[in-house]
Amino acid sequence: MITLFRRFLLAGGPLLIGVWFLLPAGLERNALYAVVGALSVAANAVAARHWRSWPWALFAAGQACAVAGDLLWLYYENIAHIDPFPSPADGFYLAEYPLLTLALLLLSRRHRTADDHLARLDSTMLVAGLALPYWVLLIAPALAGGDSTLGTLIGLGYPLGDVLLLAGVVRLLLVAGTRNTSFRLITLAVLTLLTADVTFTFAENTTLGTMAFLASYLFWGVGALVPSAGSIGDPAPRPQVLTRRRLVVLTGAVLLSPGILIVQLLAGLEPSTWAVALTSAALFVLVVTRMAGMVRRLEEQAGQLEIQARRLDELARTDTLTGLPNRRTLDAQIVRDMDSTTARRTPFPVAMLDLDHFKRYNDTHGHQTGDDLLAGAARSWSLLLRDGDTLARYGGEEFVLLMPGRTEEDAARLLDRLRIATPDLQTFSAGLAVWDGTEPPDVLMRRADLALYAAKEAGRGRVVRAAPARPAAHPLQ
Template sequence: MRSAWRWYVVILVAAVLGYFRTPDTWLQTVVYDSIAVSGVIAMVIGVRRNRAEAAHLWIMFAGCKLLAACGDFVYAWYARHLGLSLYPAPADGFYLVAGACEVAVLVSILRRRLPARDPGGLIEAVIITGSVSLIAWVYLLKPATQDDELTAVGRIVAISYPILDLLLFMLLTRMLVGGGMRNGAFRLLACGMMSYLAADYAWAFTDHFQFDAGTFGSHLLDSGYLLAFVLYGAAGLHPGIRDLAAPVQVTERGFSRWRLALLTGATMIAPVLLAAQAWFDDNRVPDAQAIAGGCVGMFLLVVARMTVLIRQVERQASKLESQAEELTELAQRDTLTGLANRRAWEQALPLALDHARRDGTLLTLAVLDLDHFKRFNDQYGHQAGDRLLKEAAAAWASGLRAGDLLARYGGEEFALIIPCGGSRLAAELLDRLRPLTPSGQTFSAGVAVWDGQESSEALFARADAALYEAKGAGRDRVALAA
C-alpha cells in the first residue's frame, strides 16, 4: 500500500498523455471521465485502507469531484448526443454544486487541522487572495456583470465560477502558509488543487481574450483537470492521508524569503495593473476605483501583518527574558536543597559587606557542618544522606530571619550571612537552629564577625577556622573566631 500511490501516478499520468491522442468523439469523453472517476475511486479506497482521521470529510471531498465528473459527462451528452450548445447549461449546476461543496469540505478540514488562532497565516492568505481577486475582478467578474448578451441567470453563473475559484484559492493558500505536517499526501493534495485552479483560470482567460486554443490547446487545458484528479487519488492512497486532517500545533514561524517574495509580489499586482491599463488605454484607467481600493486594502493588510510580526517578536523577547531569568535562578540554586549555591554565595557576600560598610552595621558570617555526615551516609546510604541534607536545609531556612542568607557551600557544609547582627545574635540564631536539625543529627558551626576592613575571603577563612575549632572541641557546638 505504501507504493500503491506511486504506481497509480505512473499509470494514470501515462493515461493522461494518451488522452492527447484521442479524437474529439465519445472516445475522448470516455477516456476523460474514466481518468476522473479513477481518481475518485482511488481516493475513497486509500482513505478507507489508511484509516484516515476524519475519513468522512475526505470521502465527501471525493464525492465533490465525482459530481464534477458527472458534470463533464452531462456536458458531453447534450453537446455530442443532442448537438446543443447552451449557457447556462445543466452541467453548470453539477460544476457549481461540486465547487460549493468542495469549499465547505475544505473549510471543515482546515478547521480540524488548524484549531488554534493564527492571525499571521490568515492575513497572509487574505493578502495573496486579495491580489488575485483584483485580477479576477478586472478580467472576469466585471466583464461578466456588463455582458448584455447574458441573461440574469447566465450572469450569476458566470460570476459564480471565479468566486468559487477564489474561495478555493484562499483555502489552498491558507493550507500552504499554515503550520502543520507537510507530508507526501499534503503535497499531492496541494499540487492537485493548484493544477485544477490553473486549468480553470486558463479556460476563463482563454474565453475572456477570445483565444482559440485549438485541439492541442484544449487537450492541454483538460490535462490540468485530469492531473488534478490523478493527484487527488494519489493523495488518498498515500499513507500520509491518515493524519492530514488531524489537529496540528500552530507555531510562530520565521518569515522566510519565499514568503516575503510571495507577499511582495502579491502587493505589487495592484500598481502593475494600474500601469498596464494606463499604458494600453492612453493613460486612462477604467478600473481606477477597484485598483485604488485594492492598493488601500493591501496596505492595510500589510500593516496588520507587520503588527502581528511585531507582537510575535515582543512575545519571543519576553519569553527569552523569562527563560534567561529562570536560567539565572537555576544557575544560582543548589539542585538538591533548593538553597543558594556556592556561586550565588560568592556573589552575595561582597555585596553584603558593601552594604554593612555603607550603613555602618555589623555583619556576621557562620559556617555550618553536619556532624559525622560520612558515617550517616555509610550507615543509611547516599539516598538517606541526600534526604538529610534536603530536610536540614528546609528546617534551618524556616528558622532564619527575612534578611539572612543560607547557602550550600559544598557537600555537607553550609554558609550563613547574618546582617545587622554581631556574635551574640549569631549564637542565639544558631542555638535556635540546632534543635531543628532532622533525624536526630547535630551540626558544628564557626562564627566570625566582620571587622569592617577584611575581604570576604579573609572573613570566610576565619569562620572556617572557627568551625574546625568547634569540631576539634567535640562537635555539636558553636565556636567564635578570634
C-alpha cells in the same frame, strides 16, 4: 486493492489521456473524458472509505459533481445536439468548487497550531491580491458581456468558484503541516484545475484546457491512493516564521494591485479604479495587522527570554538541593554586608557550620536520606532567622551564616537555637568569628573556619568563637 488501483492509474491514466488526444471530437472522446473523471471519483471514494476521512469524501463528492456535469454536457452536445451552455450541467460543475474548498479547509484545520492566525493573515493577503486579476480579467467582463441573466450568473460563477478554490489551496499551503506526496499531488491537482479554467476561458482552442482538466483528475486520483494519503491531514507543527520565500510571495501579491493599474494606464485601457482602490485598502489593513502580530510575537518572545534569563540567574545563584544561596551569592553578599555594617557602625558576626558525622550518616541511611537531611536542616534553620541574616550552602555539609547587625552574644545564642532545630536528632559544629571592620572577606572566613575545626577537635556539637583578628602588619618606614 488500493495498490493495484494506484498502479492502474499511474500506468493507464496517461495512456487514456493520450488516447483522448488522438480521438476526433465526438461522443467517444467525450465519453473517455468522463471515464477518466469517474476513475478519479472512485479513487477518492476508496480513500475516504479506507482512511475514514471526511476530506476525501468531500473530494469524491466534488469530483462526482464534475463527472455528472461531464455526462450532461456529453448528452446535450452529442445526443440532444443542443448548446450545453447554459444548462443543468453548469450547476453540477459549479457545485464542485464549494465541496473541494470545504475539503481543503478541513485539511488545513487539522494542521492548526498556536501560530495559525499568522497563516490565516498571510493566506488572506495572498487571496486578496490574486483575486484582483480575476476581477479585472474574468469577473468584470462576465458581468458586462452576458447574453442573458442566467448566462451572466453562470459565467460569473466560474471565476468566483476559482477564487473560492484558490482561497482553500492557499490556506492549506500556508499552514504548518505534513508535506508528503499526497499533499503535493492534491495541490498540483487544484492548481491544474485553476489553470484549466483560465485556459478554457481565454484560449480559442479548448484542447489544452481540456487536457489540463484530465490531468487534474489524474493527479487527484493518484493523490488519493498513495500511502501518504492517510497522513495528509496530520499536524506537523513548525514555526510560522516569515521566510524569504513567503515574504517574496506576499510582496508580489501586494504589488499586483498597483501593477494592474500601471499596466492598464500604459495600455490606454480604462483603469479599474474602484477595484484597485478597495483591494489596496484591504491589503494595507492586512499588512498592518500582520506587522502588529509580528510585534506582539516579538514582545512575547522577549518576555519569555527575560523570564528564562531570570530563572537561569536564579539557578546560578541558588543551591539546587537546599534552595539556599550558593557560594557565588555568598561571596557577593558578604561584601554588601561589610559595607552596610560599616555605614551603620554595627557588628558583623559570621559563622561556619558543619553537620557532625555526616559521612557516617550517609553511609548508614543512604545518600538520598543524606540529601533530605541537608534540605531539612536548611528549612528548619531558615525559620529561626530574621530579615538581614543570610544562610548559604558553602559546600558538602558545610553552611555559612551571615548575621549583620547582631552582637557576638546574640549570634552565639542563635547558633544554639539552630543546633536544637537540626532534624533527625543530628548536631553540628560551628565556628563563630566577628569582623574587625578592616579584614578582607577571605581572612574573616578563614578565622571562622579555624574556629570550626577547633569545635570538631573539642568533641563536636558545639560553637567555638574565633580568636580576634591579628593587626595588619605594616612595612618599616
